[in-house]
Amino acid sequence: MLDAPLGDEQNEEDPTVIKLQELAAQKLGKEDALFVASGTMGNLVALITHAQPGDSVMMEEESHILRCETGGLAAVAGLMLKTVPGKLGFPKMDCLRKAIIGEGRLFPTTRLICLENTHNAAGETCIDTEQMEEISGIAKKHGIKIHIDGARIFNAAIALDVEPAELVKEADSIQFCLSKGLGCPFGSLLVGDKDFISKARKKRQMLGGGMRQAGLMAAAGIIGLEKMIDRLKEDHNNAHILAEGLVEAGIKINMRTVQTNMVFFEVPEGKIKPIDLVERLKKENVLIGDPKGRKIRVVTHKDINRDDISYIIEKFKNILDKNYN
Ligand SMILES: Cc1ncc(COP(=O)(O)O)c(C=O)c1O
Numbered sequence: 432m433l434d435a436p437l438g439d440e441q442n443e444e445d446p447t448v449i450k451l452q453e454l455a456a457q458k459l460g461k462e463d464a465l466f467v468a469s470g471t472m473g474n475l476v477a478l479i480t481h482a483q484p485g486d487s488v489m490m491e492e493e494s495h496i497l498r499c500e501t502g503g504l505a506a507v508a509g510l511m512l513k514t515v516p517g518k519l520g521f522p523k524m525d526c527l528r529k530a531i532i533g534e535g536r537l538f539p540t541t542r543l544i545c546l547e548n549t550h551n552a553a554g555e556t557c558i559d560t561e562q563m564e565e566i567s568g569i570a571k572k573h574g575i576k577i578h579i580d581g582a583r584i585f586n587a588a589i590a591l592d593v594e595p596a597e598l599v600k601e602a603d604s605i606q607f608c609l610s611k612g613l614g615c616p617f618g619s620l621l622v623g624d625k626d627f628i629s630k631a632r633k634k635r636q637m638l639g640g641g642m643r644q645a646g647l648m649a650a651a652g653i654i655g656l657e658k659m660i661d662r663l664k665e666d667h668n669n670a671h672i673l674a675e676g677l678v679e680a681g682i683k684i685n686m687r688t689v690q691t692n693m694v695f696f697e698v699p700e701g702k703i704k705p706i707d708l709v710e711r712l713k714k715e716n717v718l719i720g721d722p723k724g725r726k727i728r729v730v731t732h733k734d735i736n737r738d739d740i741s742y743i744i745e746k747f748k749n750i751l752d753k754n755y756n
Contacts (some may be wrong), residue, residue: 434651438657440466440642447646447653454656455620459605460486460596463628465621465635466649470495470582472640473537473619474545475607477578480631484509484543485493487532488571489575490545491517496580505614506639510566511539512557519688520550521558531573544570548598549587554695557587560598567601576603582619586691586726587614587665612663612692613655614733615650662733666692669731676744680751692732697725702751715746 438444444652453652455464459753482488488504490497490512496504504510513530515522529605532541544566549555570577571672581587584607588595598713604623609615621631633642669692676691677696685694698705705722712719719729729738 432647435712436517437644438648440645441636445646445649447589447640448642448649449485451594451649451652452620454653455622458595458656458660459599459607459622460594461599461605461622462625463623465608465628465631465636466642466645466652467619467621468617468640468642469610469646470580470606470608471482471500471503472589472635473526473608473621474500474578474580475507476631476634476638476640477604477623478508478543478545479578479604480502480509480627481578482508482510485511485538485539486542486546487513487540487751488511488543489515489522489527489530489585490560491515491520491522491550493517493520493550494547494580495551495582496545496547498552510543513541515727517550517553519556520547520553521562522546522566524569527566531569531575533573541573541575543567543576543578543599545578545580546602547582549590551585552581553595554685555583555586555693556693557590557690560593563598563601577601578603578684579605580627581605581645582608583611583691586663586667589660590667590691593662604631609627609652612621612666612732613652613659613702615648615651615655618651618652646749656692659733663692666731666733666735669735669737672728672730672737673729673731673740673743676740677747680748682747692730694729696727698722698727700725708750711750712743717743 435447440448452464488510515526548558579602588598609618670692674694682696
């Protein structure tokens, strides 16, 4: 990162950012890409580029854009929201069809469908190419654009064993994060065709997201894209082994949701309090996020190896055994 050639990114003069953007566009089979500060910014820029205030956007009801991006779609983009129930993160097609709002003087017309792949709240589950084709058929028929919140799109591609470009072929734009499984300290990319990215660049500037010598951070992103994608398989295998171990420890897990690098479960009633479990694990050097109610999310990543997984399972077993009843 310290050796990266730098320039003024706002003037499109930073060679390292340009290289990262080209690489991102190429990986996802699109014409162009834009380096942004975060996944949240990438999604927001996509929303305000695709749609005008008063337009409608549709998304699955547990989408990250809706739950965890501080209402930017309403507060900044001024969009109307239509939510659609989903199954493993993919919107139910009959509900989606019904939720479309057509053209007309009176109507907040649907301009955009946002998908999330992998889908966080569903357990980091994947939307596959057939599902993409199905939804794209409907979107095209109604002149609606598709944006993918692909914070972890490469996890999905690896899990589905499909080329990333093939997976996002039907999408008009994709946001993906460097700062998650790809292991970078900073940044996301918004990817799409040249015209879309040129408009998005102006919107990013409006949000204060134009940068200066950003090649410092982009340099890590290049390593993320060149070296960190294939190894995501290890994280997925580790998550699977961890889930099986936790099932042995008496925790109920829907294994259909364990598709990538996360394991979600509820701490069984009548055992230890979820927050105490997290605290006890912390004392054993196992760091997991704070529980939401009884729900806990465990994430595997590049600094967790197979031995760590055995250690974590053992710690879970010990703590849960001691806290029966
Ligand atoms: C699915 C999804 N989209 C978007 C984001 C936002 O990314 P960031 O934290 O970089 O803003 C996240 C972050 O966890 C996410 O999980």
